[in-house]
Amino acid sequence: MTKEHTGSQPPSEIAVGDELPPFDLRVSPTVIVAGAIASRDFMPVHHDRDFAVAQGAPDIFMNILTTNGYVSRFVTDWAGPEAMLRSISIRLGAPAVPGKTLRFTGQVASKSVDQDECIVEVAIRAANDLGDHATGSVIVSLPLDHAAL
Amino acid sequence: MTDGGLDPLRAGLEEWIGKSLSASGPAVAPDEVNLPMIRHWVDAFGDRNPVYLDEAYARSTRFGGIAAPPAMLQTWTMGRPQIQGIAERGGSAGEIGSDNPISVLSAAGYTGTLATNSDLEFERYLRPGDRLESSIVVESISDRKNTALGFGYFVTWVTTYTVGPGEVVGRQRFRILKFKPGSDAVGS
Numbered sequence: 001m002t003k004e005h006t007g008s009q010p011p012s013e014i015a016v017g018d019e020l021p022p023f024d025l026r027v028s029p030t031v032i033v034a035g036a037i038a039s040r041d042f043m044p045v046h047h048d049r050d051f052a053v054a055q056g057a058p059d060i061f062m063n064i065l066t067t068n069g070y071v072s073r074f075v076t077d078w079a080g081p082e083a084m085l086r087s088i089s090i091r092l093g094a095p096a097v098p099g100k101t102l103r104f105t106g107q108v109a110s111k112s113v114d115q116d117e118c119i120v121e122v123a124i125r126a127a128n129d130l131g132d133h134a135t136g137s138v139i140v141s142l143p144l145d146h147a148a149l
Numbered sequence: 150m151t152d153g154g155l156d157p158l159r160a161g162l163e164e165w166i167g168k169s170l171s172a173s174g175p176a177v178a179p180d181e182v183n184l185p186m187i188r189h190w191v192d193a194f195g196d197r198n199p200v201y202l203d204e205a206y207a208r209s210t211r212f213g214g215i216a217a218p219p220a221m222l223q224t225w226t227m228g229r230p231q232i233q234g235i236a237e238r239g240g241s242a243g244e245i246g247s248d249n250p251i252s253v254l255s256a257a258g259y260t261g262t263l264a265t266n267s268d269l270e271f272e273r274y275l276r277p278g279d280r281l282e283s284s285i286v287v288e289s290i291s292d293r294k295n296t297a298l299g300f301g302y303f304v305t306w307v308t309t310y311t312v313g314p315g316e317v318v319g320r321q322r323f324r325i326l327k328f329k330p331g332s333d334a335v336g337s
Contacts, residue, residue: 038193040227043240072220073196081200089268
């Protein structure tokens, strides 16, 4: 157990409007292919440039499971390992393609208490210079820190 | 923008709404939730959440032990791919039957596919040893729309994920636009 493991967000210190630390993902072919294969998505548009171009895409592009994987990482890197994701809802837009950095940003949209948990909704956005790749919200629950709240 | 009432193609799709696309029963994951696939995933994403791989740490959390990354939900039930012939099938990892609304739309010229929405819900995190099953129900099919990509139909389905007989562990609502490339597009 290392120190970096222990940093779950204390719910008492989370406020509506808080911004998550932005995360810049340098999207390369390797990033796209690694995500596609780890998620067991073998569609050629996610690893075969010639195939993707023939389909009208500018290049290979990120699959949706990979987008969800990075959204999950983005939120739990902030919320910490005690956080449990309840939902990830995204609307898909511009493709994530090699050479275009994808910037993940997020803001706490709401916070409520449900029994012994704090429920936090985070509005998220992942964008590159083509536009918004994904926008939506992630709901996460955290155990209440009984000392506060 | 809707261009009129229910056209004959759309009317023929009405019977699919609310129906299961898993006629032969739920799809069963090829493997139980397992550490090698979790490790492959977290390394691909550079995700260092200790709940996914550090058993000693994970035991100290409310998860009680290693849990799979929740976004892997769909990954567990992805079918084993048939790599040979994948391009000839238009990129599909396996054979796709013709008896579903997506194939009906493709056959009618609506060959383009654009994913527009994904909503994942997690009831609980999966643990190594869980064997996932999934079943798909068509939730809705829109009227014909005139979109920036051409005429098309939005198709929405819900995949329900269970462990064992009926313990629902998650759901995914997924929406795609099936469009006819090059058809009268707005603003072109």
